[in-house]
């Protein structure tokens with residue numbers, strides 16, 4: 212019996228999960244997305260081509276690998292259809308090749324969920340979360356509120372009545388928000404997409420994944436968002452609405468905790484955040500602007516500029532603890548190539564004390580980062596292919612992080628392409 216390896220973000224998302232899942236997928240028989248929805252944008256680059264996946268697991272370009280959209284994911288049929296149409300146009304058709312299955316128990320994002328997301332954010336004004344407006348929060352609310360519609364429901368004879376009942380409720384809520392909308396086009400697209408996704412095999416993800424394990428096959432669970440956006444442990448309420456942590460892989464796929472094997476924690480050599488909420492190491496200045504420019508830090512889903520800052524060790528330690536990370540993956544080291552000095556936040560000053568954890572009142576009193584200066588490597592690392600070409604000062608940075616975080620860095624990414632990846636140690 213094998214175990215499920217988990218790969219997830221340790222920061223506020225966009226760490227480079229898509230790239231690394233694609234790189235690792237030849238080692239696995241199944242890649243399984245376990246939470247989130249099309250709020251995610253996972254970018255893959257190879258052979259001079261670039262793809263952004265929102266719902267589809269990032270193993271889709273590997274010929275041998277099966278891909279599962281797990282029960283913990285919320286699916287917008289319109290977006291899933293568009294993703295698959297785009298892949299087909301680009302010469303990849305995972306449905307025709309039988310490489311994609313979806314969980315019956317995954318919840319559906321309705322057009323009215325998106326409207327509710329927008330209405331809620333509009334009402335919050337300057338206190339808004341900065342949601343991607345994909346309907347994620349309202350869909351998970353209907354899931355936990357036991358009103359939701361699931362993929363498996365689409366084949367029931369009374370699906371349309373169930374849909375109408377839920378939409379009626381949403382319309383009442385929208386009237387309460389005094390929110391203006393026109394549903395006609397979206398609704399037509401929704402039902403067209405529902406017919407389309409009936410062609411993708413529906414499975415019980417719990418049996419499906421455990422079947423792979425029983426057969427001795429290798430499974431990688433792909434997270435979306437990042438640990439600091441977790442609904443329980445992130446900077447609430449500036450979070451997403453799912454558990455982005457390893458525990459989320461258990462509930463989002465139907466695997467027992469003792470079936471979890473390696474946990475790969477992925478982070479950028481610095482840090483970014485998109486949307487509202489606290490960000491202690493944020494650089495709201497020229498340095499932040501340089502990181503944004505060099506790192507092309509603009510959202511893969513919404514195109515929004517990402518906020519940029521230095522690496523935050525208290526936050527990473529917290530994320531490592533919550534997830535049981537066994538190996539680290541450091542991304543975007545190349546973005547720091549031009550800096551003569553980089554900084555790492557080792558502690559916070561908070562309410563007159565020095566602390567090394569994320570405090571509960573982070574929302575109301577933002578901690579001040581205590582920064583350690585580190586010599587930059589000032590070398591172009593994007594063309595490095597061998598470990599002995601890694602500049603000594605970059606190796607020293609990695610060694611410093613390993614000592615602080617007490618977990619080894621297994622992979623180092625030095626550019627967006629598949630090939631720009633080094634295996635360390």
Ligand code: GDP
Pocket residue numbers: 220224225226227228229230251252253254255256506507510511542543544545546624625626627628
């Ligand atoms: P994800 O949501 O975690 O999959 O990450 P995103 O795709 O949203 O954002 C990561 C961005 O960084 C994408 O544009 C990737 O192509 C890019 N990227 C990934 N790894 C590297 C790297 O090592 N160096 C550079 N410069 N870009 C990278």
Ligand code: IMO
Pocket residue numbers: 220223224225226247250251252253340341342343344345346347348434435436437440449450451452485486487511
């Ligand atoms: P990937 O998988 C970065 C952020 C939004 C917002 C908050 C809530 O690409 O790393 P939501 O749409 O979930 O209601 O938004 O979470 N957010 C992400 N930030 N990467 C993501 O996904 C994100 N998904 C949601 O910007 O602050």
Ligand code: MG
Pocket residue numbers: 224225226251252253254511512
């Ligand atoms: Mg992303």
